[in-house]
Amino acid sequence: MGGRDATMVLLDENGIRCDGRKVDEPRRIMIKAGGLKNADGSAYIEFGDNKILVGVFGPRDVHPKHMSDTDTGILRVRYHMEPFSVGERKNPAPSRREIEISKVIKEALEPAVMLDKFPRTAVDVFIEVLQADGGTRCAALTAASVALADAGIPMRDMVSAIAAGKVADTVILDVNNEEDQAGQADMPIGYMPNLEQITLLQLDGILTPEEYKKCVEVGVNGCKLVYELQKKALNDKYFGNGGD
Amino acid sequence: MTSTSVIDELKKSQILELLEQGKRVDGRALDEPRKIIIETNAIPKANGSARIRLGDTEVVCGVKIQPDRPFPDTGDKGLFICTAELLPLSHPTVETGPPQPPVIELARVVDRGIRESHMVDVSQLVIEKDKSVIGVFADNVVVDYDGNLFDACSYATTAALLSSKTPKWNWVDDQPSLVEGESVDLPISTIPVSVTMGKIGNHIIVDPNGDEWESMDARITITTDSNGNICALQKGGSGGFTQDEINQCGDVSIRVGAKIREKLKEVQKGSQ
Numbered sequence: 001m002g003g004r005d006a007t008m009v010l011l012d013e014n015g016i017r018c019d020g021r022k023v024d025e026p027r028r029i030m031i032k033a034g035g036l037k038n039a040d041g042s043a044y045i046e047f048g049d050n051k052i053l054v055g056v057f058g059p060r061d062v063h064p065k066h067m068s069d070t071d072t073g074i075l076r077v078r079y080h081m082e083p084f085s086v087g088e089r090k091n092p093a094p095s096r097r098e099i100e101i102s103k104v105i106k107e108a109l110e111p112a113v114m115l116d117k118f119p120r121t122a123v124d125v126f127i128e129v130l131q132a133d134g135g136t137r138c139a140a141l142t143a144a145s146v147a148l149a150d151a152g153i154p155m156r157d158m159v160s161a162i163a164a165g166k167v168a169d170t171v172i173l174d175v176n177n178e179e180d181q182a183g184q185a186d187m188p189i190g191y192m193p194n195l196e197q198i199t200l201l202q203l204d205g206i207l208t209p210e211e212y213k214k215c216v217e218v219g220v221n222g223c224k225l226v227y228e229l230q231k232k233a234l235n236d237k238y239f240g241n242g243g244d
Numbered sequence: 245m246t247s248t249s250v251i252d253e254l255k256k257s258q259i260l261e262l263l264e265q266g267k268r269v270d271g272r273a274l275d276e277p278r279k280i281i282i283e284t285n286a287i288p289k290a291n292g293s294a295r296i297r298l299g300d301t302e303v304v305c306g307v308k309i310q311p312d313r314p315f316p317d318t319g320d321k322g323l324f325i326c327t328a329e330l331l332p333l334s335h336p337t338v339e340t341g342p343p344q345p346p347v348i349e350l351a352r353v354v355d356r357g358i359r360e361s362h363m364v365d366v367s368q369l370v371i372e373k374d375k376s377v378i379g380v381f382a383d384n385v386v387v388d389y390d391g392n393l394f395d396a397c398s399y400a401t402t403a404a405l406l407s408s409k410t411p412k413w414n415w416v417d418d419q420p421s422l423v424e425g426e427s428v429d430l431p432i433s434t435i436p437v438s439v440t441m442g443k444i445g446n447h448i449i450v451d452p453n454g455d456e457w458e459s460m461d462a463r464i465t466i467t468t469d470s471n472g473n474i475c476a477l478q479k480g481g482s483g484g485f486t487q488d489e490i491n492q493c494g495d496v497s498i499r500v501g502a503k504i505r506e507k508l509k510e511v512q513k514g515s516q
Contacts, residue, residue, distance in 0.1 A: 096348050103345045103480075107462075110482035187477070197484025201464070203477035204360045212474045212494050220487055 010182060011168035018178050019048075026162060026174040026222060031143065031233035033150045039126075041151020043233070047139035048176055051131040054140065054147040059121035073118035077106035079140055081129040101137050102127075108141055108161070108190040108200035114154040123153060134177030135163050138188050141200060146230050150237070157192035159199055160226040164189060164219035166205060171214045173222045185211075189219035193227040256459040263447040269455060270299075275496055277439075277451035277504065280399060284407040284511050292408025292430070294511070296400045299453055300390035305382055305400035307408045309430075311371060311420040312379035322369025323379035326355040328386070328397045335389040353478045354384065354397045354438075357467035360476040361436035364405060368431040372415040380405070380430065391457035394465045394478075398438040399508065405430060406512045435508050436475065437501035438467040441493050443483060448493065450500055464490070466497035470505065474498070 008018055015023055027048030036042035039055035062068035079102040083092045094102075105127070113123065125147065127140045138161035145159045165175035167183040175186045185205025191198050198220070207215060259269055268274065278299030287293035290306035312323055328351040330338045343351070358364070369378035382404060384397040409427040413420040442452035442460040452460060461483030467476040474494060479485065485493070 096352060099345050099348045100352050103349055104478075107480055107482050111484050192484060195484070196486055198479070198487065198490055199484040201477060201479035201485070201490065203474065204356055206360070206469065206473050206475045208473050209494060209498060213491050216487055216490050 008178060008182065010179060011170055015170075017167070017172065019176055021174075023170055023172045024218065026225060027176065029226065029229050031146055031229050033146050033233045033237040039147075039151075041147045041149070041153070043143040043146035043150060045139050045143035045146075047135060047142070048174075049131060049133035050129070050136055050139045052136065052140050052143050053128045053130060054143045055126045056123065056144075056147045056151040056153070057126075058123035058151070059118040059153070060124070062120065062122040067122070068120045070119055071116070073115035073121040073123060075106055075110055075113055075115060075123050075125065077102050077109065077125045077127065077144070079105055079127045079129070079137070081132060081136070085129050085132045101140075104200055104202065105137060105141050105144065108159055109144060109148065111195075111197060111199050112145065112155050112157050112159050112192055113148060114156060117154055123148070132177075134180045135175060135188070137200075138162050138190070141190050142226055142230060146233055149234055157194045158227060158230050159190050159192055160223040160230060161188065161190040161200060162219060162222035162226050163187060164215040164222065166207060166211060166215070171211060171218055173218050185215070187215045187219060189216070189223060191220050191223035193224055252458060255455050259456060259459045260445050263444055263449070268449065270453060274447065275450045275500055277395070277500060278453065280504065280507055282399070282403050282507070282511055284403055284514065290404075291410060292404045292406075294400050294403035294407060296396060296403060298392060298396040298399065298451065300388060301386070301392060301396045301454075302388035303384055303386050303393070303396045303400040305384045305397070305404040307404045308381045308383070309408065309410045310379055310381075311376050311413055314370075314374065314377040319374030319377075320367065320370060322364075322366040322377040324359060324364045324366055324382075325379070326358055326382040326384070326401055327351050328354050328384040328393070330386045330389070330393075334386045338389075349478075349480070350393055350397065353394055353465055353476075354401060356478070357398055357436055357438045357465070357476045358382070358401055358405070361434050361467060361469045363402070363432060363434055363436050365431035365433045369410075371413050371420050375418075376413075376415065376420045378410060378413070380408070380410075389454065391452050391454040392440050394440045395438050395451060398436070398467070399504070402436060402508055403511045406432065406435070406508065407514075432512070434470040435505050435512070436467050436469050437504045437508065438465050438476075439497040439500050439504070440465040441496060443481075443485065443489070448489060448496070450496065464493050466493060468498050468501040472498050472502070
């Protein structure tokens with residue numbers, strides 16, 4: 001992504017990371033439910049320096065028609081990054097990376113959404129990454145859950161997401177861009193906190209069997225923190241003074 | 245597939261019923277992969293190749309090695325790029341045209357498994373720093389489909405890379421010049437093995453065949469290296485796993501992967 005300092009220390013002798021966080025400390029997370037007028041449900045998330053907007057439409061008619069399913073509703077997810085969201089301008093056309101992320105986010109949300117209640121319809125989730133700084137798929141998944149709930153779509157649980165990882169041979173929570181580029185491993189996790197199901201899991205980087213189990217544990221615990229913030233966002237809109 | 249046929253539903257309930265008794269449709273144990281048949285150097289015009297069968301799934305991987313320009317930020321490293329494609333002759337539902345999301349995911353997961361293990365030591369593939377490096381391109385084509393393309397393509401790529409010989413280039417007059425008649429083995433640092441597991445009901449099975457693949461609630465592909473460490477993972481499908489299941493799958497991938505690695509090592513011995 002350019003501009004990163006080759007001499008950067010990922011973890012200093014006091015256990016402090018390159019952005020001043022402790023090993024088990026997530027970045028600042030701000031979630032807002034609602035905000036878009038035309039979408040049936042929406043959410044905005046700031047996850048460190050990530051800024052992501054999600055709009056949900058549906059359940060609505062399926063176009064093209066052949067995609068519709070007589071037994072169940074279908075979920076469609078588009079994860080898209082703006083050309084200005086990263087250091088060097090990104091081609092606005094969907095890349096292979098974005099297509100894969102759209103698919104894993106869709107599959108992470110599907111177990112939570114009660115689509116069987118709406119046969120022959122589609123629920124569309126549009127994720128727009130306005131600014132990216134490592135961990136966009138987790139932030140996007142977290143915001144998409146809030147937007148689905150905001151749209152009033154019946155759900156079995158929320159899906160909360162955060163990444164665990166490894167830098168300087170230490171397992172950490174919430175991998176930022178520098179840690180992703182220069183670190184040893186990145187493991188994004190999506191988790192349904194009440195059903196205790198992991199619905200998104202990826203890994204790149206080398207982990208021993210022990211580190212692997214530790215990463216899953218750290219990630220799942222991180223998701224529980226994120227879940228509290230998702231609930232707060234919905235509470236603020238529907239039961240607090242933050243409504244619009 | 246937008247609608248499931250009655251036959252699919254019947255097959256699915258039969259698969260689940262058998263699993264309740266600890267059995268699988270083709271008689272395998274839950275953690276038993278299908279028979280793997282590896283034929284290397286199947287394509288002599290490629291620098292390395294393998295044609296492999298995993299049960300009735302069949303994949304051909306060809307490796308082409310040629311000079312290329314390095315990426316701007318990694319001028320001291322060669323290139324490794326791995327692709328995968330489903331040919332229209334592999335299954336009646338496969339259509340020609342641009343790749344669909346599942347095929348894009350397949351190619352990216354296979355590439356990631358090999359790449360993250362650092363199997364090909366790209367630091368040894370430099371002709372002239374910042375100007376010219378050696379590119380290794382592993383292209384997989386699926387010629388027959390019976391489930392679990394992730395592992396089939398991964399084994400095909402690994403076997404093809406293990407059998408690859410790289411030509412030699414010198415830097416002459418500001419361009420790479422082929423040294424005739426000289427070739428060496430690719431610099432290989434580890435043998436990655438991917439193990440894909442499917443979850444049907446509460447049962448986890450290794451290497452799902454085509455019918456099992458259609459019946460899965462979720463799947464997970466875990467790649468391990470020669471040291472028994474985990475180097476890549478991808479969960480897929482519209483279901484979830486518990487934390488315990490994820491830990492279990494990690495253990496299974498290391499254990500089952502070690503046996504498959506022995507089979508791939510024979511390829512390495514055969515090529516030397």
